[in-house]
Amino acid sequence: MSLVEVRELGVVYRRQGVDVHAVVGASLALERGRITGLVGESGCGKSSLARAIVGLVEPAAGEIVFDGKPLSPLRRGARPRHETRLQLVFQNPYSSLNPRRTVGSQIADGLRLRGEGERTDRRTRVGELLDQVGLSGGAAGRFPHQFSGGQRQRIAIARALAADPSVIVLDEPLSSLDASTQAQIANLLVGLTRDLELALLLISHDLAIVRHIADEVSVMYLGTIVEEGPTRELWSSPQHPYTEALIAAIPAADGSGTLPEALPGEVPDPASPPSGCRFHPRCPHAFARCPGEVPPLYALGPDRAAACFLRDPASTQTHEHEGVT
Amino acid sequence: MSLLEVEELRVRIRGERGEVTIVDGVDYTVEEGQVFGVAGESGSGKTISVLALLQLLPRGASTSGRAIYGGRDLLRLSGRALRRVRGRELAMVFQDPLTSLHPMLTIGRQLSEHVRVHEGASKRAALARAAELLAEVRIPDPERALHAFPHQFSGGMRQRVAIAGALATRPKLLIADEPTTALDVTVQAGILRLLDRLRRESGLAVILITHDLGVMSSIADHVSIFYAGRIVESGPTKELLSTPRHPYTRALLDALPHPVDDGRADLLAIPGLPPSPRSRPAGCAFHPRCAYAIDASRVQAPPLVTVGAARLLACHVDPFASPS
Numbered sequence: 001m002s003l004v005e006v007r008e009l010g011v012v013y014r015r016q017g018v019d020v021h022a023v024v025g026a027s028l029a030l031e032r033g034r035i036t037g038l039v040g041e042s043g044c045g046k047s048s049l050a051r052a053i054v055g056l057v058e059p060a061a062g063e064i065v066f067d068g069k070p071l072s073p074l075r076r077g078a079r080p081r082h083e084t085r086l087q088l089v090f091q092n093p094y095s096s097l098n099p100r101r102t103v104g105s106q107i108a109d110g111l112r113l114r115g116e117g118e119r120t121d122r123r124t125r126v127g128e129l130l131d132q133v134g135l136s137g138g139a140a141g142r143f144p145h146q147f148s149g150g151q152r153q154r155i156a157i158a159r160a161l162a163a164d165p166s167v168i169v170l171d172e173p174l175s176s177l178d179a180s181t182q183a184q185i186a187n188l189l190v191g192l193t194r195d196l197e198l199a200l201l202l203i204s205h206d207l208a209i210v211r212h213i214a215d216e217v218s219v220m221y222l223g224t225i226v227e228e229g230p231t232r233e234l235w236s237s238p239q240h241p242y243t244e245a246l247i248a249a250i251p252a253a254d255g256s257g258t259l260p261e262a263l264p265g266e267v268p269d270p271a272s273p274p275s276g277c278r279f280h281p282r283c284p285h286a287f288a289r290c291p292g293e294v295p296p297l298y299a300l301g302p303d304r305a306a307a308c309f310l311r312d313p314a315s316t317q318t319h320e321h322e323g324v325t
Numbered sequence: 326m327s328l329l330e331v332e333e334l335r336v337r338i339r340g341e342r343g344e345v346t347i348v349d350g351v352d353y354t355v356e357e358g359q360v361f362g363v364a365g366e367s368g369s370g371k372t373i374s375v376l377a378l379l380q381l382l383p384r385g386a387s388t389s390g391r392a393i394y395g396g397r398d399l400l401r402l403s404g405r406a407l408r409r410v411r412g413r414e415l416a417m418v419f420q421d422p423l424t425s426l427h428p429m430l431t432i433g434r435q436l437s438e439h440v441r442v443h444e445g446a447s448k449r450a451a452l453a454r455a456a457e458l459l460a461e462v463r464i465p466d467p468e469r470a471l472h473a474f475p476h477q478f479s480g481g482m483r484q485r486v487a488i489a490g491a492l493a494t495r496p497k498l499l500i501a502d503e504p505t506t507a508l509d510v511t512v513q514a515g516i517l518r519l520l521d522r523l524r525r526e527s528g529l530a531v532i533l534i535t536h537d538l539g540v541m542s543s544i545a546d547h548v549s550i551f552y553a554g555r556i557v558e559s560g561p562t563k564e565l566l567s568t569p570r571h572p573y574t575r576a577l578l579d580a581l582p583h584p585v586d587d588g589r590a591d592l593l594a595i596p597g598l599p600p601s602p603r604s605r606p607a608g609c610a611f612h613p614r615c616a617y618a619i620d621a622s623r624v625q626a627p628p629l630v631t632v633g634a635a636r637l638l639a640c641h642v643d644p645f646a647s648p649s
Contacts (some may be wrong), residue, residue: 183592212582251539255566
């Protein structure tokens with residue numbers, strides 16, 4: 001069984017008296033020692049899904065099972081001990097670190113939370129954690145503003161590690177960093193996942209970095225998961241037109257001078273999503289069936305699935321003339 | 326003659342702990358209709374070097390050198406002459422369009438005011454021009470958009486509106502600082518296509534600042550790589566990205582996740598951090614992070630010299646020189 005299982009999850013916000021379905025029937029599994037990428041355009045619900053997984057928002061439907069037990073939403077009181085093993089790292093470490101407290105004392109919070117050891121033991125453990133994320137022990141006595149963006153992201157990761165997590169959800173952890181720093185943090189995440197047997201959920205709109213470090217990828221569009229599969233296969237043969245469009249939009253630094261393909265239109269307002277397949281108004285392959293019916297996730301071999309009628313095994317004739325390859 | 330010629334540009338900023346050199350002697354030229362790319366990491370001075378052209382530097386900054394545009398030195402303009410050039414012939418677009426759009430004024434009011442101030446058009450004519458501009462940047466239903474406020478648009482649409490505003494006075498040179506960095510790739514592709522169309526149709530020159538070499542590759546004609554306030558390498562985009570000569574350029578490319586599977590397991594991170602302007606290393610500023618550094622690299626800053634057709638390089642070692 002997977003360490004985290006998200007089953008048919010729904011997240012609903014109320015905006016000006018209208019229910020906005022940010023996440024609709026999303027399922028996802030996180031495994032130990034594996035990195036799962038979650039990609040999609042802004043507003044697709046990926047951050048809402050992340051927040052629900054760590055218990056920051058209460059799901060309106062479905063359930064999240066963590067280590068065999070259903071997850072309870074975060075309340076005012078202390079979190080059940082075993083659930084502190086589920087940690088979240090945000091995009092901007094500067095806004096999630098307290099500017100007036102030393103790095104060491106903030107990392108020690110996670111240790112205190114678990115009631116771990118005496119003050120001196122904690123100090124030793126903080127040093128170990130800093131070392132694990134590639135910072136020197138001297139960093140403990142300094143303040144967040146004395147570090148660069150990449151170093152602050154390392155600190156935020158060390159703080160998450162202090163709670164001895166088995167799952168870390170990272171919401172756009174790399175997007176505010178320079179290319180060379182981004183690569184350092186990406187490599188760090190891969191190393192930690194393997195060494196500590198963590199289950200990592202990496203949320204990002206940067207598909208290139210996800211392709212590079214994720215083992216599995218789920219693609220989200222307007223609240224629903226439209227495709228999932230092992231990274232390499234999903235990349236080399238996307239089965240959903242949206243995945244194909246996302247990949248085609250990435251500019252390659254090869255000096256070829258080719259402009260990336262733009263996807264027509266905008267992500268629709270989740271308060272009034274299109275009927276049927278939510279992607280159909282922007283889809284180059286849409287046909288009669290798409291506005292009328294919601295496509296289920298069709299299984300396409302081991303661990304692969306796509307929610308597109310072109311992949312419906314019951315209708316074979318569509319494959320030839322629509323060819324998403 | 327080139328549209329813009331920048332020579333020996335230096336920018337110093339006086340701070341609490343003394344004067345800091347941010348831009349340390351930069352030369353380049355921009356031609357009409359050219360997309361001139363400026364790449365580099367944060368703190369490399371790429372943004373400050375273009376803000377200097379528009380005299381938009383923070384208080385306490387001093388510039389030296391020359392920036393010749395239309396026979397005049399942009400760095401020496403003042404008063405009316407400066408206002409006539411800035412915002413009219415030279416326009417700027419920023420990473421976050423909300424910083425250049427007023428949240429409480431309609432799009433129509435903001436765009437038409439710009440036209441009226443710079444071109445003295447009537448209110449009606451200015452509004453018509455505003456609608457025209459919105460159509461030009463492919464905003465759907467421009468007439469309706471005139472009455473909308475910035476918050477009613479998505480990030481990509483706001484950036485289109487900001488570009489429409491910058492184009493209002495038919496500038497000759499657009500300075501775009503990370504214009505697509507905050508956008509999704511799908512939306513970014515649309516903005517890049519828009520910039521490409523504008524330069525082809527109206528001969529607009531663009532100075533494009535971005536740290537994204539993929540963006541550079543798709544649209545820039547020429548790229549200059551900034552490191553620690555200097556240009557370390559420059560050349561035509563295709564050659565520079567396919568056969569980088571400077572160890573820093575090569576390291577930047579190796580650190581990038583490639584969109585096509587190239588079988589690499591790890592990303593090759595550059596060790597260390599880019600230096601802050603306050604503590605730049607002596608000699609070649611890249612030497613502490615460079616695997617090819619020699620004794621001379623630690624002592625003397627290498628000059629930027631011609632190493633091929635339109636290619637310039639500042640490296641004592643030149644480890645990737647093609648055998649000739």
